[in-house]
Amino acid sequence: MSMQGDHHTSPDDLDRRRFLKGSALLSTSMFIVGTALIHPGEGWAVEATGLKPATMQTLIKMARDIYPHDQIADKYYAIAVKGYDQKATQSSDIKTLIEKGVAQVDQIAKERHNRVYTAIIDESPRVEILHVVEGGPLFTMLRAGLIVDLYNQKELWPLFGYEGESASKGGYIRRGFNDLAWL
Amino acid sequence: MTSFPLNDDSVVVIIGSGAGGGTLGTELALKGVKVVILEAGPRIEIEDFINDEWASFAQLSWSDKRTTSGSWRVHKDFPNLPAWIVKAVGGTSIHWAGASLRFQDHEFKARTHYGNVEGANLLDWPITLGELAPYYEKAEFKMGVTRTNDIPGLPGNNNFKVLEAGATKLGYKEVHTGRMAINSRPRDGRGSCQQIGFCFQGCKSGAKWSTLYAELPKGEDTGNLEVRPESHVLRIEHDGSGKVTGVVYADSNGKHQLQKARVVCVAGNSIESPRILLNSASNQFPNGLANSSGQVGRNYMRHTTAAVFGVFDKPVHMYRGTTMAGIVRDESIHNPERGFVGGYEFETISVGLPFMAAFLDPGAWGRKFTAALDSYPNMAGLWIVGEDMPQETNRITLNKDIKDKFGMPVPNVHYDDHKNDISMRNHAYKQATALYEAAGATHVYQQTPYPSTHNLGTNRMSANPQDGVVNKFGQTHDIKNLFVSDGSQFTTGAGENPTLTIVALAIRQADYIAGEMMKRTI
Numbered sequence A: 001m002s003m004q005g006d007h008h009t010s011p012d013d014l015d016r017r018r019f020l021k022g023s024a025l026l027s028t029s030m031f032i033v034g035t036a037l038i039h040p041g042e043g044w045a046v047e048a049t050g051l052k053p054a055t056m057q058t059l060i061k062m063a064r065d066i067y068p069h070d071q072i073a074d075k076y077y078a079i080a081v082k083g084y085d086q087k088a089t090q091s092s093d094i095k096t097l098i099e100k101g102v103a104q105v106d107q108i109a110k111e112r113h114n115r116v117y118t119a120i121i122d123e124s125p126r127v128e129i130l131h132v133v134e135g136g137p138l139f140t141m142l143r144a145g146l147i148v149d150l151y152n153q154k155e156l157w158p159l160f161g162y163e164g165e166s167a168s169k170g171g172y173i174r175r176g177f178n179d180l181a182w183l
Numbered sequence B: 001m002t003s004f005p006l007n008d009d010s011v012v013v014i015i016g017s018g019a020g021g022g023t024l025g026t027e028l029a030l031k032g033v034k035v036v037i038l039e040a041g042p043r044i045e046i047e048d049f050i051n052d053e054w055a056s057f058a059q060l061s062w063s064d065k066r067t068t069s070g071s072w073r074v075h076k077d078f079p080n081l082p083a084w085i086v087k088a089v090g091g092t093s094i095h096w097a098g099a100s101l102r103f104q105d106h107e108f109k110a111r112t113h114y115g116n117v118e119g120a121n122l123l124d125w126p127i128t129l130g131e132l133a134p135y136y137e138k139a140e141f142k143m144g145v146t147r148t149n150d151i152p153g154l155p156g157n158n159n160f161k162v163l164e165a166g167a168t169k170l171g172y173k174e175v176h177t178g179r180m181a182i183n184s185r186p187r188d189g190r191g192s193c194q195q196i197g198f199c200f201q202g203c204k205s206g207a208k209w210s211t212l213y214a215e216l217p218k219g220e221d222t223g224n225l226e227v228r229p230e231s232h233v234l235r236i237e238h239d240g241s242g243k244v245t246g247v248v249y250a251d252s253n254g255k256h257q258l259q260k261a262r263v264v265c266v267a268g269n270s271i272e273s274p275r276i277l278l279n280s281a282s283n284q285f286p287n288g289l290a291n292s293s294g295q296v297g298r299n300y301m302r303h304t305t306a307a308v309f310g311v312f313d314k315p316v317h318m319y320r321g322t323t324m325a326g327i328v329r330d331e332s333i334h335n336p337e338r339g340f341v342g343g344y345e346f347e348t349i350s351v352g353l354p355f356m357a358a359f360l361d362p363g364a365w366g367r368k369f370t371a372a373l374d375s376y377p378n379m380a381g382l383w384i385v386g387e388d389m390p391q392e393t394n395r396i397t398l399n400k401d402i403k404d405k406f407g408m409p410v411p412n413v414h415y416d417d418h419k420n421d422i423s424m425r426n427h428a429y430k431q432a433t434a435l436y437e438a439a440g441a442t443h444v445y446q447q448t449p450y451p452s453t454h455n456l457g458t459n460r461m462s463a464n465p466q467d468g469v470v471n472k473f474g475q476t477h478d479i480k481n482l483f484v485s486d487g488s489q490f491t492t493g494a495g496e497n498p499t500l501t502i503v504a505l506a507i508r509q510a511d512y513i514a515g516e517m518m519k520r521t522i
């Protein structure tokens, strides 16, 4: 993903956008303009280059549903999956795997709830859909990637009470290695 | 820096510079023996270590392709990562946490004390605790093990405080901050522990013993030791009389080189060591070197490991300070009334958030899993180290279908838990859960074993040449000038962490090799 890029929009995308727009306000704080995925609440936007922007939006939502942490902003899930957009520009196999996988997720969502995955408001019906695709290649790749690409973001560690690198601060010998006093 | 020519056939060649090979090479050099250590990995020094779990993993770990099979869960979770070990000068003594315990008398006689355990290939060691005791003393002195040689114990960190509170409430008696090869005060030219908390990622203060900085430089200073990094051994050569004559390795450019040798010692850890012997098969030794018993690669052991994490309603910050300075020893006895033979230790353990996510319950997802991670700062952790059963079918074989970048078959690691291993682990899970509940835990997570950090037994010692690969000095039964110098010599695994025993055996082996060279028997 990049902030520049091709602003060509296919009619398909336009339809999709109109459809999404209808439900966007209710279900998600992200929306799509051209190839950009915009998150006004968190003040960021990303440009999809290898994947459809709606696909990126679905990946971000799936990422949160796989590893839901209410204290974490969407931004971090977006950072964790943004590599797939890049990979899709380099490999048509990856691109197909992801687009097909997301299409399948949306297909199940439409059959069950008459809307695409990201437009389903409640978490639990989305999670039920994830259970259907759990063994498939998209879910497998996404989950395995997230375990590193989500939890290895240093900016997130303070939210989990993890302090990271310590040698340059002289270790914890004077910084609370034995400060536990509640026992 | 000393360097020996490739055609110098008077040198002892050691394969691997870890706990076993690094100690042996240094000891021999100090005795005046000329040594070349061939090490597959690069030389990475203290200042280069990284306080970051994944970045450090990428920097240090052995990531050459391996395959797995068997019913152990590692095969499903990490099919190409059976073991977590280091490929660098210093070997896994860079990763290790420093827990340094002697094996117990009965553990050297497992067959005698445990009897005929069905499915287990148990055997008594050909040496006793009494014979090894003087070498344990030397190892403890060399490594500066706390609670030996009047060295004080390390101070207890938060993780230890929780362990101690729970253990005491359960009635356990032998609870302390461990026997650790980590300086609790400056010693041997190295400073004391700064409670950095990244012991697994390489100790940036040098307080923890590692062959990288605590042994090899002493050997190199004598002018008798050359450590040759980025030298990946492919096979060992022999002559018509059946003596080994040299070692073929790929240098940093991938070019094959032949280093001549008077004696060859294999210390590549328990997956690579048998792999090298098997890959050295020849017309004369069609099943691999030193394999007339058929035991090369068999009896692979990894300890009955698992971790348990207790969650409390207040912060613990277990990751602050020494990773493993905390132990409960009461279960480290042989008491078959518990439903299994052999015993186990509890030791404190901590991992950072990235490794907690990756290893707590591999493959898990959803709110139950993330709730566990959300409680990370309030977690205390311990590790179970117990004796697993040697089984002939748990073994390293050559996977002829997959070749590494040098064209050599990659190793396959097969492991099935023995009934005894499962009973022991379940007992330990139960006790550890009770321990944390006694300390006030609101929830307890039982973690599944992750890739093996202790790899043992695949070239085992035996009195009888039919039962094993090496004699009580680590000398192969079949070839006089070929030795095994790492944890693959272990006849059984005992309930303790292996490194102190690996080092004690290496010191003893150095005496033996130097003596036999003087006598010209090798």
Ligand SMILES: Cc1cc2nc3c(=O)[nH]c(=O)nc-3n(C[C@H](O)[C@H](O)[C@H](O)COP(=O)(O)OP(=O)(O)OC[C@H]3O[C@@H](n4cnc5c(N)ncnc54)[C@H](O)[C@@H]3O)c2cc1C
Pocket (backbone or CB within 6 Å): B015, B016, B017, B018, B019, B020, B021, B038, B039, B040, B041, B084, B085, B086, B087, B088, B089, B090, B091, B092, B093, B095, B096, B097, B098, B099, B100, B200, B231, B232, B233, B234, B267, B268, B269, B270, B272, B273, B276, B324, B452, B453, B454, B455, B485, B486, B487, B488, B497, B498, B499, B500, B502
């Ligand atoms: C995270 C972690 C924590 C641990 N904590 C403890 C602890 O607290 N206490 C304890 O007792 N033990 C601990 N251990 C185990 C301990 O590190 C090992 O038992 C010990 O280092 C094994 O010594 P070794 O000589 O057999 O092998 P290693 O130390 O692994 O050395 C083998 C060396 O051989 C090299 N090599 C392999 N193949 C070749 C080849 N073909 N050519 C050239 N070189 C080769 C490798 O690169 C490596 O450097 C821990 C291990 C890990 C991973």
Ligand code: SF4
Pocket (backbone or CB within 6 Å): A171, B182, B192, B193, B194, B195, B196, B197, B198, B199, B200, B202, B203, B204, B205, B206, B207, B208, B321, B322, B323
């Ligand atoms: S806690 Fe101590 S031993 Fe561990 S890395 Fe830090 S200084 Fe080294």
